Structure formats: structure tokens, C-alpha cells
Amino acid sequence: GVDGGTVEQRGVDSCGDDEVYVITGTEEDLLVDTRVFRSTVNSLPGSCNVGAAGNDAFFAVDVQAGEYWHFHLRMSNDDPDPMNRNPILYLLNASCAETQCSRELFANYCDSRQDEHFGFQFNESGRWYIGIDDSNAGGGVYLLDAIRPTCDGTPEHGEACDGGEGCSPDCRRILNDESVFETGFNFNVFEANLIELPASNNLTIQGDIGGFEGCAYPDVYAIDIPAGSMLRVEELGADGNPCTGTGASSIQVAIQNRTGMTRATSTAVMGCxxxxxxxxxxxxFFIVVTDARADRRTPYAYRLRLARM
Known part of the structure; x- marks a missing residue:
């Protein structure tokens, strides 16, 4: 068993290693034991101010431009010290160089012992490296899923939907004037709910955030905006009635592009x-809702208004 030593595994100790295991299609339950490796990456790519003191393991993934992949890292039941595990998952490019800090390149949403997920769409063909790390020093035993969903009518892990009523042609759950409540696990730009505004260009959406056992997952909404437009996102009461401005909300709203570059963030106007x-x-573009209090579930509502500049 793993408690007595190392396990048969596919990961390697350094990014770019000639003996790296190469993933070319969906693979699940890849066993990774980092106890035999070193800690070579001590912070996430691009100095994102997140420590990664644990031992590292690497896989390669060979992709074609335009492919979307979903990665899922979790602790193995064979880990001998699960209370001291806090997994981190990230991507490095073919040169193994750290890139600018980008939310789309790593996953560290959760506190100790929780799974990590992230999705990524590759804009060019070639080889990338998946890094398995930990916030805590030392090594651990993990399982990695690398999934390449295809929007083909068959639902897969990493897809918000795939066919059927309320699902867009690019496999997103649709919000419109007939369905205004957040749906599914919409924590990234690929599984974001797609907002379709009615002819009035006004729509109120409702959802809730937090309560994922120590995981600070955002809620993400996609919206297609024509040139020369202004988007206004206005906080309402959780019931959809006008905001009264009583009490300071811990929820923040940002409007971003696909790579996480922020176009605007929320400000308080009369407490709203x-x-x-x-x-x-x-x-x-993407409306990203976050809450500093990940420990509890909080309902919210926002009115969206699109107008000419």
C-alpha cells in the first residue's frame, strides 16, 4: 500500500522532464504521489501571492488550438496525512516559464482537504504542463482527472449542460426573462450561465453564493455585448425588490474579459x-460575483441594463 512507500505513478519531479507522462485525451483517476518529489515551485505562476510550499509533480498535455479541458484534483483515500493536505492545480506553458498572474491558469479556491477544479481553453496547439502542488509543505497522494469535454449532446464532467431545453449551442445554461435564477456549477468562464437580454435590454437575475465547505467559488455569468454599449449592474434586495442600503454587503461584482482582465468593479452608492x-x-464578457465569506450561503439579485454609450 502507499503507506509503506511510493506507488506506481505517472507524474514526474520537474516541468519539461523527458520522461513526463503525456495526456492526449480524457483520463481519470491518475495517481500522483508527491512524497518522493521536491518542492520546486514555491508560488503560483506569475507571483499570484499564493504560496505553494508542497512537493510538486508534473504531467504534460498535448492539445489542439481551441480545445477546452477541465482538470479536477482531489486527495486519494490512501493519503496517510489527509488533515495536512490543501491541493493546488496549475498550468505552465511549453517553456515551463511562469506567466502573468491569471485566474484561468490555476485553481486554489478551497481550504484544506477540498477538491480543486479549473477549466482552460487553449488558444494554440502544443504542449502544456499540469502542476500538482499543495499549500502545505511535504508530499501527499492525489488523484487527477484530465477531461476534454466536447459539446456533442452527451453531458460530461466540466460541462454546464449538453443539449436539451435551456442549453445554448455552446453548452451553457441560459438565463433569460423566462428563467432568471442561477443554475449549475457556474464558477468559471466555460461553465458560466449565459445571459440573454430581452428586447427591453433589462433583466433581473437571482442566485446565491458561498456555503461550499470552505471553497470560495465565484458565480460567473457570460453576456454578449454589442459595440458602443454601456452595461449597468445594479444590486437589488435578495428578493428582487429595490436595495435599501441597510448593512454592508460582503459580495463584490466585477465585469471581466475571458482571461480575467477587469473592466469594472462594483462601488457602493447609498449602501448599494x-x-x-x-x-x-x-x-x-463576464459578470463575476464573489463573496469574502465563503463559509455561508448568501442570496443576491442584480438588475442588468444595457444601453448605448
Whole structure:
């Protein structure tokens, strides 16, 4: 068993190792034992101010441009010290160089002993490296899933939906004037709920955030915005009635592009959060809702208004 020593595994000790195990399609339950490895990466790519003191293991993934992959890292039941595990998962490019800090390149949403997930769409063909690490020093035993979902009518892990009523052609849950409540695990730009505004260009959406046992997952909404538009996101009461401004909310709203570059963040106006952003060019953007209090579930509602600049 693993308690007595190392296990048969696929990971290697350093990024770019010639003996690296290469993933080319969906693979699940890849066993990783980092106890035999070193700690070579002590912070996440691009100095994201997140420590990664644990031992590292690496896999390679060979991809084609445009492919979307979903990665899931969890502790193995064979880990001898599960109370001291806090997994981290990240990507490095073919040169193994650290890149700019980007939320889409790593997953560290959760506190100790929780799974980590993240999705990534590759914009060019080639080889990337998956890093398995930990916030805590030392090694652990983990299981890695590397899943390449395809939007083909068959639901897979890493897809919000795949076919059927309320599912968009690119496999997103749709919010519109007939369905205004957040749905599914919409924590990244690929599984984001897709907002379709009615002809009035006004829509109130409702959801809740937090309560994931120590995991600070955001809620993410996609919206297609025409050139020359202004988007206004206005906080309401959780029941959809006007915000009264009583009490300081811990919930924040940001409008971002696909890579996480922020266009606007919410500010308090008479105690109620308001977010405005101008869009000279068209594109798909994302409304990202976060809460500093990940320990409890909090309901929210926002009114979206799209107008000409």
C-alpha cells in the first residue's frame, strides 16, 4: 500500500522532464504521489501571492488550438496525512516559464482537504504542463482527472449542460426573462450561465453564493455585448425588490474579459453596489460575483441594463 512507500505513478519531479507522462485525451483517476518529489515551485505562476510550499509533480498535455479541458484534483483515500493536505492545480506553458498572474491558469479556491477544479481553453496547439502542488509543505497522494469535454449532446464532467431545453449551442445554461435564477456549477468562464437580454435590454437575475465547505467559488455569468454599449449592474434586495442600503454587503461584482482582465468593479452608492462599464467594441464578457465569506450561503439579485454609450 502507499503507506509503506511510493506507488506506481505517472507524474514526474520537474516541468519539461523527458520522461513526463503525456495526456492526449480524457483520463481519470491518475495517481500522483508527491512524497518522493521536491518542492520546486514555491508560488503560483506569475507571483499570484499564493504560496505553494508542497512537493510538486508534473504531467504534460498535448492539445489542439481551441480545445477546452477541465482538470479536477482531489486527495486519494490512501493519503496517510489527509488533515495536512490543501491541493493546488496549475498550468505552465511549453517553456515551463511562469506567466502573468491569471485566474484561468490555476485553481486554489478551497481550504484544506477540498477538491480543486479549473477549466482552460487553449488558444494554440502544443504542449502544456499540469502542476500538482499543495499549500502545505511535504508530499501527499492525489488523484487527477484530465477531461476534454466536447459539446456533442452527451453531458460530461466540466460541462454546464449538453443539449436539451435551456442549453445554448455552446453548452451553457441560459438565463433569460423566462428563467432568471442561477443554475449549475457556474464558477468559471466555460461553465458560466449565459445571459440573454430581452428586447427591453433589462433583466433581473437571482442566485446565491458561498456555503461550499470552505471553497470560495465565484458565480460567473457570460453576456454578449454589442459595440458602443454601456452595461449597468445594479444590486437589488435578495428578493428582487429595490436595495435599501441597510448593512454592508460582503459580495463584490466585477465585469471581466475571458482571461480575467477587469473592466469594472462594483462601488457602493447609498449602501448599494453599482457596476458600470463601457464597451467601444463588441465581445463576450463576464459578470463575476464573489463573496469574502465563503463559509455561508448568501442570496443576491442584480438588475442588468444595457444601453448605448
Amino acid at each position: 453596489a453599482l457596476t458600470n462599464a463601457n464597451f467601444p467594441t463588441e465581445g463576450r
